[in-house]
Amino acid sequence: MMLVESGDDLIAIDCGLMFPDDELPGIDHVIPDFTYALERRTGFRAVVLTHGHEDHIGALPYLLRELPVPVYGTPLTLALVAERLREHGLLETADLRSMRPRDRIQAGVFGIEPIRVTHSIADGIGLAIDTPAGTIVHTGDFKLDPSPLDGEAPDYRRFAELGERGVAVLCSDSTNVDRPGHTRSEVEVGQALGGRFDVATGRIIVATFASHIHRIQQVLTLAARTDRRVALLGMSMQRNVTIAADLGYLQVPPAIVVPLEELASLPARQQVILSTGSQGEPHSALALMAAGEHKYVKVERGDLVIISARVIPGHERTIGRVVNALYRLGAEVLYEDNAFVHVSGHASQDDLKLMMSLTRPRYFVPVHGEYRHLLGHARLAESVGIAPERVFLMEDGMGLELSTADARVVGGFPAGRVLVDGKSVGDIGAVVLRDRQLLAEDGLIAVSVAFDKSGVVAAGPEIASRGFVYVKENELLMEELKKAVLAALAERDPDAPFDRELVGATVRSAVRHFVNQRFRRKPVVLPIVLEV
Template sequence: MNKSELEEVKSNKKVRGKKVPLKIIPLGGLGEIGKNMTAFEYNDEIIVIDCGLAFPDEDLYGIDSVIPDVTFLIKNKEKVKGIFITHGHEDHIGALPYILKQINIPVYGTKMSLGLIEIKLKDHKMLNDCTLVMVEPGELIKLDNFKVEFIRNNHSIPDSCSIALHTPIGVAVHSGDFKVDFTPIDEKMMNLQRYAELGKRGVLLLMADSTNALHKGYTMSEKSVGETLEHLFSKASGRIIVSTFASNVHRLQQISDCSIKYGRKIAFSGRGMENVSEAARALGYLFIPEDMIISLDEIKNYPNDKLTIVTTGSQGESMAALTRIAASTHRHVHIQEGDMVIISAAPIPGNEKAVSNVINDLIEKGANVIYKAIQDIHVSGHACEQELRLIQALLKPKFFVPVHGEYRHLFTHAKIAQSMGVDKANTFILENGDVLELNKTNGEVTGKVPFGRVLVDGMGVGDIGNMVLRDRKNLAENGIITVVVAIDMKNKIIISGPDIVSRGFVYVRNSEELIDQVRDIVTNVVESCLDRNITQWAEIKNSIRREVDNFVYDRMKRKPMILPVIVEI
């Protein structure tokens, strides 16, 4: 019996001979892309993997971001031992500033992940209040019931890991976001041997990335992008402007390597790009000689064919560098005939139109725009079907839970696992909030904890609910008519108004007649109420709302929000 097995025995004894089940509780990331977060509970110990945000759907008017509901963790505060971060993407670390304010626990992650988390916590002025624990890939963090092992994988960010949770009843492997890249840029391949070793010893549960489960075959190596870049750089005679995700440091490395080879100075544009490239260089993930980097102020001092500008904005985000370049509102970079613009990314679902608009603007201004649809200038960071089959073959888990995907991705991934030998009864397509209890032989969903989306708007976290959103949708589509009338309640007469003020409804200067008619209607409604001795505000307001609503709908087939205000004098 080796040391770790001995500890396992000890740890089992702690629950006094009785084997308690392992609980798996996804708080986000299932049935959606984003806000990945999963809790694992054993005995009196809870650990959490990842703490991500989601970007708001278009029906979430005015919302900045969406984070998971962590009521369950707060209720069990004393049990929660740490958050373990697989990698530094927003959908895995973005909720940390909000969650750590509610429950301050240690955060474990690799160097690159922590570097990005630090930037975030600094922004929120809370870096000094938080405990960040750096781990190496391969390292094992020992808690009372859990041992948390970081296993290197490959993804579109350096230092990404899968996590193996060693528990008294067996090993649970969480793949994290991953692909199998046989030729990664940093030459650090996913630790498939450790996967195989764990599989050989027996894996209780696998939870794995479903993002690309619908795609057959293999995801191409990051290196293949380098070949396309090399080809493009070799024939470019003007400036090269490349847009990609700032966190895709290996992409930045390849862009930089090409630039260096062709004697092009490199300038970074966009706050995220500047921050991340600086952090990645400081931490030893991005290697660019100091003298090859210039600031945007300096680009005017170099000939076009000696310049590469690396920007944010690959998703057409309205304030990002490339979008500003396309709209001619960038302070330093204006498109010239002969510029080559490379968008080295694919549009995230929902961003297709914004990206198209940027491409059209750039071409119209004379740029030669290279993008994914016309050239292989991007590869995914997520495993396709064959890679998903590979990790099934290595791990041979007893139970399987597909994660990180919409329902169709989870469903398809479950089918893949079953075709690789996982029992159908041992495959669980979970929803956020589900409590899956596993023992060595059986699994069962036994309950539900609070779950859902908490909306972040400005400084407000969770103060925007469905009613406010419904109002915003209504205001967005129809505008508002405010009706103010001052009533002398003693004498039952209108003493001022009605004043009609509208916003987002019609252009008032062209609609004076309509507004006059609304005013007449309100006057009639109020006088009629007063004549009939109706003096309850609520009733008068309802009458105003109903009559104005009917009139406007009849006339215009529109339903603006009607907001009556009665001033009682």
Template sequence: MMVFEYGTTLFVIDAGLMFPEDYMLGVDFVIPDLDYIKKNRSLISGIVLTHAHEDHIGALPFLLKVANAPVFGTPFTLGLVRNKLEEYDMLHTSKLHEIHPQERLKLGPFELEFIRVGHSVVDGVGIAINTPLGLIVHTGDFKISHTLNDGQNTDVRKFARCGEKGVLALMSDSTNVEKEGYTVSDREISAKIAEIAHGSPGRIIVALFASNINRIQQIVNIARDRNRKVLFNGRSIEIAVRIARELGYMDIPEEVEITADQLDLYPDEEVIIITTGSQGEPMSALARIAAGTHKQIKAKQQDTIVLSSKFIPGNEKAIANIINKLYKRGADVVYEKISDIHVSGHAFREELKLMINLTRPKYFIPAHGEYRHLVLHARLAEDMGIPRQSILVAENGQVVEFDEKGARVRDTVNTGRVMIDGKGVGDVGRSVLKERRVLSEEGLVIVNMAFDEETGVVVYGPEIVSRGFVFETETGHLVDDAQCVILEIIEDVGPEVPDRIKVIRSRLQTALRQYFYFTIGRRPVILPFIMVI
């Protein structure tokens, strides 16, 4: 998410989410902190979306709850946005406006012109932003390829025309700055998949990102040329294909597509299944196929499974688990470590150099990447002749300021991560994550007991229930000894002690934690439930 601001007007570019890291137990996804937006909601003139990936549109429903500003995006992007807003019951209150490459959009003192860029999703755009101080070019996520479908390649001429006019600043995608050369041609990937299809004796099941419409069309073309039928399976891929067909981005002959109910009507060697789950998502169609729980598709001997996507860091274990399960079911699996069956949607170093040469910016701002990517992209720009003092590397929350004297990184605004846990927004913080980690690693002990109100004598318990670290049937002596620890505390804290229950609860937690650490090397969470009856 990025905010442009001038005077009393601001607009937002993209509103993405990220998926939880390993330590974020139970968290569904993470969105940006919207505190600055909330404080300035009356100044927002619009929200502009560059493309339809989740890291650019996933947080839009949460942003619109804070500031219901007009949303601008290309047809395919808005198609997926509409579906997302329907899920949140927000479509009827949202103001969505289609934009197209070459069109201009006026937002207060800003005039935006959209430039077609090639990426791993159709309908992506970069933005030429005319400001009172000069032209700023935001590339969006891009690669420079001439092998995508018609109308989907990056418009290098338009970026060059921006350079001819004079570019105050270039904000450029840094994701693949570590990769030398150029991105692999989409035609090479298509040829590789066609080769796999030719050599496969049975069904072919291809798992990929649902938004990768160009790749899906390539697979459909391969199926048509080899007289195979295509089955789309998985909710997200079915939605993406439906939207792409309605907009004319896909050409799928009626005689090629089949439904899941028709699958058994065709020999295995005449079927290609396109599905989701290439990142090991636990509830995806591919995960259910691997586990044998999919109602209509079962992996079997002579199946060829193709994972046509890059392994996103953090997902490697989940993906490896699915691959192992598929092999156990007799299928053959093709993935990026053993075959070139994926091409990145982000520019490699030579393409990044070309973008700098095309636009010839006065200032350079590396964007979209981890901090090392920004630094490496900054060094690349310096190698391309941009003075070091004209390269601005900004972290999340830092403000890049332009005025008549130049540009600089200054100040910060409140930013950070907000974790979404079920229906809770921001309810999960460091303390909750720590508690979940402790529960997952150390376990839980529950102590139930009741005292007589008049005599102070124990009338029930102490009953001890453990979860996550010890099985009572196998280690009954631990429970018996723990009960002794509790009874000693009760005997020591007599009925005459003020706030007796509170004192017992506190001492009980400390003593049991020490006891379990001494006996089994664990510090479980101790939850005493004490009643007075």
């Protein structure tokens, strides 16, 4: 989420979420901190969306719950947004406003123009934002595909016209800055997939992103060409195909998509399954098939499984397990490491250089990517002649103050991550995360002890363990632990008044000392002190 502010007016570019990594156990997703924007709610004019991927639209329900600001996007993007808002019960009150490339939108002092770009989802745009201090060009996520499947090529001419008129700041996608050359066209991966369809003698299972409408289109077209029928697996796949077809972004050949039950009645050589799960997500259709747990589909020898997607960093182990399991079931598996089955939706180095050449910005800000990507893009900008003092490497919480004369970095904006866990938004902090990590790594020991009115142990200690040891197979160890607890309690001053908190601390300390000495482990210890 990027904010553009001038005077009392404020707009947001995109409003996405992130998915948690291993350091955030139990967290569903991570959303931006909206504090700064909400503090300026009276001047918050609009959210402008560049495309429909979750990392650009996924946090909208959480923002609109706090502030019903107008949301602009292209038709497909807004249709995907509408589904998210319907899930949150916000669709009826949302102000969704459709726009198309080269439209002109006024939001306070900002004049906003969408510009066609290509990406791994249809209907993507960049933005030209006219401000009192000059024009800001934001590329969105993009690549420069000269022959896109839908014929909607990037608007090179408009970017060049803006460059001739004068671009103050270019904010450009940095995701693929490490890749030399040009990003290959979507048409090329379609040709490669076509060769696989032509020679396959059995069933074909294709896993890809449910949002990749052009990849889905190519699978449907190839299935029709090779006299096959297609069944869709995964709720998001079914939903997105319906949305894209209804809006005209997806051309579904007649009678090509059939229910899974009908597909199963056909010979294997006529079957194609189009599935979610290209990242090996544990409960996705592909993962269930690989584990032999899918209710309707059993992978068999002779099946061809094509994972037509890039492995997102952090998913290498999960997709590796899925690939191994599919091989064990006898399938042939094609994926990014062993076949040409995917092209990226992000610009490579030569595409990035071309964007700089077209727009000729006075200042340059790399966006979208990890720090190494931003740094690499900054260096790339310097290599094509943009002066180092005009390249700004910025991270979350930093801002660029722009005037007609100069630009400088300012900071101190609230930009922390907000964690979403079920219906809990922002309530999970560092202490809870640390406890979850400890539970995952070393387990839990619960010790319950009952005391009579005089402070003497009346019952217990009783010990329960989860994730530490299996109690029934370690009864001798449990007896030793009980003795250690009783020994620690016996050392209390008998004349001191009974203090439940102090007793709990004594039990906790005794268990931790015993476990650390014996096992060098640090489980969570939960003392339960009862008075009877």
